[in-house]
């Protein structure tokens with residue numbers, strides 16, 4: 001495990017974007033696992049700047065997003081489809097047909113999970129999986145539970161997750177109750193995992209995730225078992241790491 005603590009957000013953003021850029025420069029056909037939420041926004045901004053300077057092309061890249069809400073229209077500003085278009089896809093040359101996000105509006109959600117798993121299988125291993133961290137230790141939308149699911153599946157969101165994400169909606173009632181998420185098995189199969197955590201409110205959970213006992217009750221603790229885990233923390237989130 002490789003933990004880096006940054007004194008300012010800009011340095012963290014540049015480091016995150018730099019890791020993605022180097023991979024795609026070396027491996028133009030890289031498979032990227034992408035995350036949403038507040039955490040990666042600054043990294044995507046830096047990536048767009050790098051793209052605009054002509055230093056990297058995503059023409060041959062394939063991407064898979066971790067998750068999507070169930071039942072939120074894709075043109076709703078808070079759908080992860082809209083998020084990805086807004087923050088990244090509309091600014092770079094990644095072909096739309098190569099950018100995959102689970103469809104939370106599919107008529108048959110089980111079939112949609114299977115379709116997503118099949119696509120992941122076809123693509124082979126994810127080269128770099130970007131991850132944020134939920135306050136309860138969730139990764140993607142893999143919520144704390146007695147057992148975790150390996151592949152893409154439907155999940156009922158915990159009250160604390162809906163509360164945390166209510167800041168993006170007009171009210172908590174608008175936050176969907178369910179989501180589709182890539183499973184922990186798929187995440188852990190990635191060649192390299194880039195975990196990014198910011199803010200004082202996540203200092204304890206990220207410390208527990210990376211140093212505490214491995215338990216499905218804190219899904220991120222499973223990341224400790226990954227051979228290539230890179231962690232980028234801001235100073236607030238990294239407070240408990242000496």
Ligand SMILES: N[C@@H]1[C@@H](O)[C@H](O)[C@@H](COP(=O)(O)O)O[C@@H]1O
Pocket residue numbers: 035036037038039040066067131132133134135139140141161165
């Ligand atoms: N499903 C997303 C996760 O992929 C994200 O990493 C996490 C943290 O979100 P944020 O970065 O907004 O704190 O929770 C969300 O619910």
